[in-house]
Amino acid sequence: MNKSKKIWAGLGVLAIAGGIAMLIAGGLSSNVVYFLTPSELRAELAERADEIVDQPLRLGGQVKPGSLTWDAEALDLRFVVADSLGEVPVRSTGAPPAMFKEGIGVVVEGRYTHEGVFESKNLMVKHSNEYEPPHGEKPEQMYESLIKSDG
Amino acid sequence: MRKWSVVSVVYVLALILLWVYTGRVGMENRSFVVAGYGLTWGALLWYAFRLESRGRTTAHAVESFEVEVTGD
Amino acid sequence: MGPRTVVEKTLGILALLSMMAGSYVGLRVVPADAAQGNVQRLMYVHGPAAWLAFLCFFIVFVMSVLYLIQRDERWDRVAASSAEIGVVFTVLTLLLGMMWGKATWGVFWTWDPRLTTTAILLAIYVGYGALRSFAEDEEKRARWSAIVGVIGFVNVPIVYMSVTWWRTLHQPPSSPRSVAPDILWTLMLNLAAFTLVFAYLMVRRIRLAKLEGELERRMAYNA
Numbered sequence: 020m021n022k023s024k025k026i027w028a029g030l031g032v033l034a035i036a037g038g039i040a041m042l043i044a045g046g047l048s049s050n051v052v053y054f055l056t057p058s059e060l061r062a063e064l065a066e067r068a069d070e071i072v073d074q075p076l077r078l079g080g081q082v083k084p085g086s087l088t089w090d091a092e093a094l095d096l097r098f099v100v101a102d103s104l105g106e107v108p109v110r111s112t113g114a115p116p117a118m119f120k121e122g123i124g125v126v127v128e129g130r131y132t133h134e135g136v137f138e139s140k141n142l143m144v145k146h147s148n149e150y151e152p153p154h155g156e157k158p159e160q161m162y163e164s165l166i167k168s169d170g
Numbered sequence: 171m172r173k174w175s176v177v178s179v180v181y182v183l184a185l186i187l188l189w190v191y192t193g194r195v196g197m198e199n200r201s202f203v204v205a206g207y208g209l210t211w212g213a214l215l216w217y218a219f220r221l222e223s224r225g226r227t228t229a230h231a232v233e234s235f236e237v238e239v240t241g242d
Numbered sequence: 243m244g245p246r247t248v249v250e251k252t253l254g255i256l257a258l259l260s261m262m263a264g265s266y267v268g269l270r271v272v273p274a275d276a277a278q279g280n281v282q283r284l285m286y287v288h289g290p291a292a293w294l295a296f297l298c299f300f301i302v303f304v305m306s307v308l309y310l311i312q313r314d315e316r317w318d319r320v321a322a323s324s325a326e327i328g329v330v331f332t333v334l335t336l337l338l339g340m341m342w343g344k345a346t347w348g349v350f351w352t353w354d355p356r357l358t359t360t361a362i363l364l365a366i367y368v369g370y371g372a373l374r375s376f377a378e379d380e381e382k383r384a385r386w387s388a389i390v391g392v393i394g395f396v397n398v399p400i401v402y403m404s405v406t407w408w409r410t411l412h413q414p415p416s417s418p419r420s421v422a423p424d425i426l427w428t429l430m431l432n433l434a435a436f437t438l439v440f441a442y443l444m445v446r447r448i449r450l451a452k453l454e455g456e457l458e459r460r461m462a463y464n465a
Contacts, residue, residue, distance in 0.1 A: 031372020034365040053354045053409045079409065115375060116348030118278065126352075126411050143347045148413040150282060151422035152273035188269070199281040202345045206284040206338050207265055210291070212441055214261075217330050221446045225243030228453045235460035 054079030054126050064131070066098050072131055074085030078107060079126040079145075100125060100137070107131070111139035118144045174219045181215060243449045248306030253442045260435035264428075272428040281345040286428055288338040289416070290436035291331050297440070298328025299367065299398050309384060317382035319455065323447035325370050325439060332364045346410055355404040356412035364392040365384050380458060414451050 031142055054077035055063065063071050078100055086099035086108075096111040098121075121127070124145035129138045180207035185208050244252065268286035275282035305321035308314070339357075340350040351357060370390050379384035405414045418426055 031369040031376060034369035035373065035394070037365065047254050051355050051408045053411070116346070118346055119348075127352075128352075141349065143352060143411055145351050145411060146278060146413055147420075148416045149420045150275045150278075150285070150416065150425045152424060153276040181266060184308060197280045199279060199345050201420070202281050202341045203269070203283050206287055206341050208270065209337060209341075210334060211261070211265070212336050214443075215331065217327075221443065221450055222243070222299045224271075225446070225450050225453060228457055229243060233452060235464055238256065241292045 021146050027069045029042070037137065052087055055078060056080055056102045056105070057100050057107045060100050060107055060131065060137075061105040066133075072133060073139075075128070075130055077126055077128050078109070078131075078137055080107075082119070082121050082125055084121045108135070109139055111142050114144050117143045118146060177215060177219070181211060184211075243446070243453055246446075249443070250445055253438065253445065257435070257438040257442045260431075260438050264417045264432035264435040267428050267431055272424050273418070276310075277287045277427065278346055281342060282425075284338055284342040284345075285425075286432040288335060289429055290341055290433045292335040293433060294436050294440050295328050295331035295335055296398055296402065297396055297437075298324045298331060299363070302367075302370075303395035303398075306388035309388045309398060311454065313381075313384075315380070315384060315455065316386065319448055319451035322374060323386065323444060323451050325367050325387075325391070327447060329364065329367050330443075331440075332360070332367065336360060336362050336364065343411075349389075352411050352439065354399070354410040354412055355408040359397060359401040359404045363397050366397060367391070370394060380455075 022090040039070075057078065057080045060078055061072075073142075079099040080102045081157055083101040083106060086097075086101075088097045089095075090147065094113050097105050097108065098111075099108050101107075109129075111127070111129075119142070124147075126143045127137060127139045128141035128143070130140075131137050185204065188204050189200070189205065192204060197203065264286065272283075274280045301324040302321045305317045305324065309317040309321065309432075339360075343352075344350045345401070370387060373390060374383055374387050377386055396420055402415070404410060405412050
């Protein structure tokens with residue numbers, strides 16, 4: 020067996036072992052929590068604020084309708100992430116993803132600060148598993164309009 | 171000209187056509203769409219041709235041993 | 243590998259034509275999703291690629307079990323071929339998912355359970371391939387890789403269920419109820435096309451595996 024083959028073999032065995040170890044350690048356990056909901060974050064803050072505040076974490080929920088303000092000049096975006104039981108105000112800088120709007124699901128990466136605001140470093144938008152064409156437009160009509168716009 | 175070079179030319183032409191077409195209909199996010207379909211076609215065609223070339227190489231290697239083995 | 247048989251040629255042509263039809267309908271005929279816009283068209287290649295990756299690794303699993311029972315090298319060759327094609331589809335799934343994710347979620351990557359378990363899936367079958375290239379004894383290689391092919395498959399249902407079991411950024415699986423008919427049919431057309439591509443690649447890859455086995459035998463005989 021030559022040297023490069025040995026390196027590949029080592030990498031291969033590492034990858035398999037690492038993959039299976041990750042599965043057992045992280046993947047298979049039921050407490051895989053990708054994000055906290057607003058009410059969970061509130062509960063955590065009430066219980067052990069000093070361990071949670073200013074620590075990197077993910078917050079996931081719905082952008083509360085009516086809570087969105089966007090200062091285009093300062094690139095300052097503020098909104099409230101809510102679930103049925105709790106709310107957390109979020110501040111983000113920079114333009115959000117195109118699908119971002121009130122009522123949509125989001126996952127925000129950042130820190131909950133001493134000022135009581137969740138400072139976002141990374142704003143991600145969820146989309147559903149529902150897909151439908153725009154209302155009132157049949158595929159044939161769409162097809163025709165595409166051909167027309169070609170000419 | 172080898173078959174894969176003909177296919178490569180057709181592939182590139184099709185990508186350019188798709189880019190022009192999506193531009194003319196004003197498709198938003200077209201760079202993602204064109205890149206995605208381009209990647210799909212590119213990867214599958216590449217793999218299919220890669221299999222053929224591996225097959226040729228292996229076949230040559232097998233033939234180089236032919237004389238010694240036929241006796242068994 | 244020798245010239246393609248009639249079956250292989252037919253399969254190749256059908257695969258090519260159905261892929262062309264799938265891409266044409268996906269890009270031009272079907273209307274885009276109302277919420278996401280045109281970038282949703284990536285679903286027609288991302289979804290089928292993921293399904294085919296699952297199918298490939300399921301075949302690896304079945305062939306590995308068969309090999310461990312019967313010790314027939316044919317099963318080993320099919321497993322090896324299916325694993326390699328599965329890696330191609332997994333890489334495709336991940337890259338297409340990254341593009342779709344960037345345009346909708348706003349990020350190429352995040353360590354949510356679906357993406358993480360899919361990355362592990364890739365690692366397992368890349369490892370499977372590396373293991374094969376490292377083991378020189380044919381029988382040992384077949385046995386070891388069959389064991390990995392069985393154990394590694396554990397991850398496939400985990401990847402599939404990850405969006406149901408855990409909180410993710412990735413959406414749950416689509417169903418006929420959650421997808422409008424036009425979009426569903428386009429998805430099915432592309433799934434059929436991808437399956438034909440897979441079938442063509444499989445028969446060619448198994449041929450190559452046979453040839454490689456023959457080469458190994460001759461090299462051993464002449465050594």
